[in-house]
Amino acid sequence: MRKLNNFPFAKVLVLGLAKSGTAVAKMLNRNGVKVIANDLKAPEDDENVQNLRSHGISVIVGEHPLSLLEDVDAIIKNPGIPYENILIENAIRERLPVLTEIELIPYFGIDDIVGITGSNGKTTTTTLIYEMFKKADYAVSLAGNIGHVASEVAEQMDSNQTMIAELSSFQLLGIDTFKPRIAVLLNLFEAHLDYHHTLEHYQNAKANIFKNQTDQDYLVYNADDHRIVTMIENAASTLVPFSHNQVLLNGTYCDDQAIYFRGEKVITLDAIALVGEHNLENILAAISVAKLHGISNHVIETVLTTFTGVDHRLQFVKEVNGRKFYNDSKATNILATTKALSAFNQSIILLAGGLDRGNEFDELLPYMANVKALVLFGETSPKLRKIGEAKGxxxxxxxxxxxxxxQKAYQLSDEDDVVLLSPACASWDQYKTFEERGNIFMESVHKL
Known part of the structure; x- marks a missing residue:
């Protein structure tokens, strides 16, 4: 087990006791850091609260007393806690560092990191890269927003391991020294504005993935996304572009037959098992990372001819009387749902709705030609109804x-239709996670 090395903070306030907060508090405590944990909503008898107290960690719940800031050197906060939180606002005013747990990774001496971010496709790309590294017999660990607390993974890693980390804008906003050896920028789309407030702030958070990189590090980026091309203009990294529209002899690209890396043919398109044109960006990015690590075309082809996707991302559930049901619960923004709608030529019954983050849904309209019926739920139902009516x-x-x-979607469907759960919204108005939402959808399908 690795130890924190040269960690600059002797006393830390851990804010938020979800999965990452609890893990970080215990890990810091193991490494001799004085820890205070605070959570506004957790009850006194919460399992995590009791667990931390059993390790001798001070835990305050039910309030955010400003006195917590009087004797700490830094705050490590749950990524989802907004910066308008009273403790965070006061900490920033007092110039206390406010970090997320991925900032701990450098202090474990982890150098070989592949970090993946973007508005859409992060989980698929992260999983593809991980599978390619595993198939090539690399020692590799999966971490980050994909469900594995990154600093906890870093603590357990061997010296020869590579970390493959999915990174959200929430996580990246709270870094100081963290940097990946290879950074991947997939795309940038208006998202999470309830948290970041403006597209510029959201973009700046994403740009943190390469802010500490040097020319010894690589930045794999989507050359077809004009926002990303603008973002990376001043990056110090060695640039590796990918595109499905341009020939890029310094990067990864495709024609209508095959995918190429720096002019070398890697795999034919018809051999790839992963469906949906939108997944081509994810595949191009994953191939870029694999080739930079010297992984052979044979290994890449083996993975791409067998990998059919990740749970809750255009996941085929079942066919019922000629209707095909797909679970795309991970589509928590408009871009993801446009990609899902573009993947089918059949008539679609679309199930959508969820947390209202303040955005409208006009950008869905050009992609709804095949949508014959809408079944809506959650806070955004009125907005989505308006879009459906505008589409006729x-x-x-x-x-x-x-x-x-x-049940309603099945009643509205006919043989050969697709019934697609692709909410275009986060799940938190009705469900704890998008996984919970997707699982309930699949259970309901199996009950038909």
Missing amino acids: IKDIKVVDTMNEAV
Whole structure:
């Protein structure tokens, strides 16, 4: 087990006791750092609270007393806690460092990191890269926003391991020294504005993935995304572009037959198992990372001819009386849902809705040509109904539960239709996670 090395803070306030907060508090305590943990919503009898106290860690719940800031050197906060939080606002005013747990990774001496971010496709790309490294017999660990607390993973890593980390804008906003050896920027789309407030702030958070890189590090980026091309203009990194529209002899590209890396043919398109044109960006990015690590075309082809996707991302569930049901619960923004809609030529019954983050849904309109019916739920139902009516969709139903949504969608469908859960919204108005939402959808399908 690795130890924190030259960690500059003797006393840390851990804010938020979700999965990452609890893990970080215990890890810092193991490494001799004085820890105070604070959570506004956790009850006194919460399992995490009791667990931390059993390790001798001070835990305050139910309030955010400003006195917590009087004797700490830094705050490590849960990524989802907004910067408008009273403790965070006062900490920034007092110039206390406010970090997220990925900032701990450098202090474990982890150098070989592949960090993946973007508005859409992070999990698929991260998983593809991980599978390619595993198939090539690299020692590799999966970490980050994909469900594995990155600093906890770093503590357990061997000296020869590579970390493959999915990184959100929330995580990247709270770094100081963290940097990946290879950074991947997939795309940039208006998202999480309830948290970042402006597209510029969101973009700046994403740009942190390469802010500490040098010319000894690589930045794999989407050359077809004009926002990203503008973002990376002043990057010090060695640039490796990818594109499905341009021939890039210094990067990864494709024609209508095959994918190439720096002019070398890697794999034919018809051999790839992963469906959906939108996944081509993810594949191009993953190939770029694999080739930079010297992984052979044979290994890349072996993975791409067998990998069919990740759970909750255009996941085929079941065919019921000629209707095909797909779980795309991980589509938590508009871009993800446009990609899902573009993947099908059949008529679609779309199940959508969720947390209202303040955005409208006009950008869905050009992609709804095949949508014959809408089944809506959650806070955004009125906004999505408005879009459906603007598109001229006659069958629009609003329901309260996912089970109702599935039953209603089946009633509205015909043989050869696709029933697609692709919410275009986060799940937190009704569900704890998008996984919970997707699992309930699949359970409801299997009950039909």
